[in-house]
Amino acid sequence: TQLLEQSPQFLSIQEGENLTVYCNSSSVFSSLQWYRQEPGEGPVLLVTVVTGGEVKKLKRLTFQFGDARKDSSLHITAAQPGDTGLYLCAGDHSGYSTLTFGKGTMLLVSP
Amino acid sequence: GAVVSQHPSRVICKSGTSVKIECRSLDFQATTMFWYRQFPKKSLMLMATSNEGSKATYEQGVEKDKFLINHASLTLSTLTVTSAHPEDSSFYICSARGEIETQYFGPGTRLLVL
Numbered sequence: 001t002q003l004l005e006q007s008p009q010f011l012s013i014q015e016g017e018n019l020t021v022y023c024n025s026s027s028v029f030s031s032l033q034w035y036r037q038e039p040g041e042g043p044v045l046l047v048t049v050v051t052g053g054e055v056k057k058l059k060r061l062t063f064q065f066g067d068a069r070k071d072s073s074l075h076i077t078a079a080q081p082g083d084t085g086l087y088l089c090a091g092d093h094s095g096y097s098t099l100t101f102g103k104g105t106m107l108l109v110s111p
Numbered sequence: 112g113a114v115v116s117q118h119p120s121r122v123i124c125k126s127g128t129s130v131k132i133e134c135r136s137l138d139f140q141a142t143t144m145f146w147y148r149q150f151p152k153k154s155l156m157l158m159a160t161s162n163e164g165s166k167a168t169y170e171q172g173v174e175k176d177k178f179l180i181n182h183a184s185l186t187l188s189t190l191t192v193t194s195a196h197p198e199d200s201s202f203y204i205c206s207a208r209g210e211i212e213t214q215y216f217g218p219g220t221r222l223l224v225l
C-alpha cells in the first residue's frame with residue numbers, strides 16, 4: 001500500500017493569515033494533484049505537479065513538488081473565507097491506475 | 112477542465128431496495144472510471160476501478176455483489192447499490208480518466224437509506 005501523509009488534518013484561521021498544508025510519502029510519485037472540495041460537491045482539481053522541484057502558482061495558492069517527488073506542499077497567502085473547504089492531495093505512481101489520496105485537510109477561514 | 116456528471120445528485124430509498132447511480136464523462140472518452148465513497152469530513156475511499164468493457168476491480172473489503180459496477184461505454188459507468196441498508200448511506204463520487212493521467216471527479220451522489 002502506498003501511503004500519503006497529509007497534515008494538518010484540520011486548520012481554523014482568521015482571514016488574512018497564511019497557511020501551509022503538507023503531503024509526504026516514502027515513495028516516489030510520477031505526478032501529484034491537489035484538489036479542493038466543498039461540502040456536498042465533488043473534488044475540483046487545482047493543480048497537477050509533475051517535475052521534481054516544480055513550483056506552480058494559482059493566484060494566492062502556491063504549490064511545490066519536492067525535488068525527490070516524494071512530497072508536496074500547498075501554501076495559501078492571505079487566506080479568505082472563500083478558501084474554506086477540504087483540501088486533498090493525491091499521488092499517482094507510474095504503473096498504477098489508481099490515485100493514492102491523503103486524508104485531507106479541512107480548512108476553515110473565518111472573517 | 113473536463114466535465115463529469117453524476118445522476119442522481121441525491122437519493123433517498125427504503126432499506127432493501129436497490130439504487131443505481133450513473134457517472135458520465137461529457138466531453139471526453141473515459142477509458143477508466145473510479146468509484147469512491149466518502150464519509151463526512153473524511154478523504155475519499157476507493158471502492159473500485161472499472162475499465163470499459165471489462166469487469167471492475169474492487170478494493171479489499173468492498174463487496175462486489177453488493178456494489179455492482181457496469182462500464183458499458185467510454186462515457187458511462189453505473190454503480191448499483193443492491194439491497195441497500197442504512198449503513199450504505201454515504202456520499203458516492205465517481206471520477207473518470209481519459210488518455211491523460213488526470214482524474215476528473217463528478218459532483219457526487221448523496222445516498223440516504225431509511
